[in-house]
Amino acid sequence: MTATLPGTLYVVATPIGNLEDLSPRALRLLGEVELVAAEDTRHTRKLFNHFGITTRLLSLHEHNEAQRAEQLIEKLQGGMSLALVSDAGTPCISDPGYRLVAACRAAGVEVASVPGPTAFTTALSIAGMPSDRFTFCGFLPAKKSARLRELETFTGRRETLIFYESPHRLVAALADMSTVFGDACQTAVARELTKLHEEVVRGTLAEVQAEFSGRDKVRGEIVILLVPPDEAVPTESLDTLLLKRLEEHGGPPKQVVKEVARELGLSGSEVYQRYLSLKK
């Protein structure tokens, strides 16, 4: 166990749903520091009440972060120990905090990590999507045109893409992903992670979209994971689509290969190789 050091900013991760995920070290530090900067003090007060923590709270959100950073650095330089938390998960991950941390580093103030839950790594750990390489893309814009433009910046990527999304925009976001990446790419929606109704819905983008469009109302917190077609359309969906198109067309295989390649965003030669193996 390390002592709580004076003049240090501790960046502390808090649970994303299940209170048992607060680490013993986080619990100890939140009780030991002199002041905790929190995204929403009312929200963090509930967490503190649950754990019997009585440390003073001060708000630090996107609208006051720059000004708060100055005040907090003064306190840190005066020898105070401080913690930074957000409403849930890891501060600075789609949450306030980065400016304070940057200002501390620029001022030579010690910054220490107290890691814990983050929704996107939690989703990746249970979604069963390729996880050796991925890009965390944060929240997409709320407006359709901006969302489509943003999604287009990710075409041609060769790794799993991870997005945060609000439940009421989920179906629209999936539809836009279909427009940009094609219906066939592998997708997972991880909902309510670590909570009672945790679920992961997996399938092609078309299947996942159909599942959520068919629900009355989508609720809860959501992470979307998507494998862009270039890299990892599994042979299964390629085979299924090829066979389907060959049956429908009855035309020259070259034409079908070309169309399927375009639809899945794969190279013609890759699809042709699959066609040859299927023929065998």
Ligand code: SAM
């Ligand atoms: N700082 C947080 C982290 O470390 O993941 C993220 C904060 S961001 C404002 C909130 C978004 O994270 C939600 O809209 C959702 O997309 C995702 N999220 C947070 N908790 C989640 C959960 N329990 N299940 C699924 N997604 C979650």
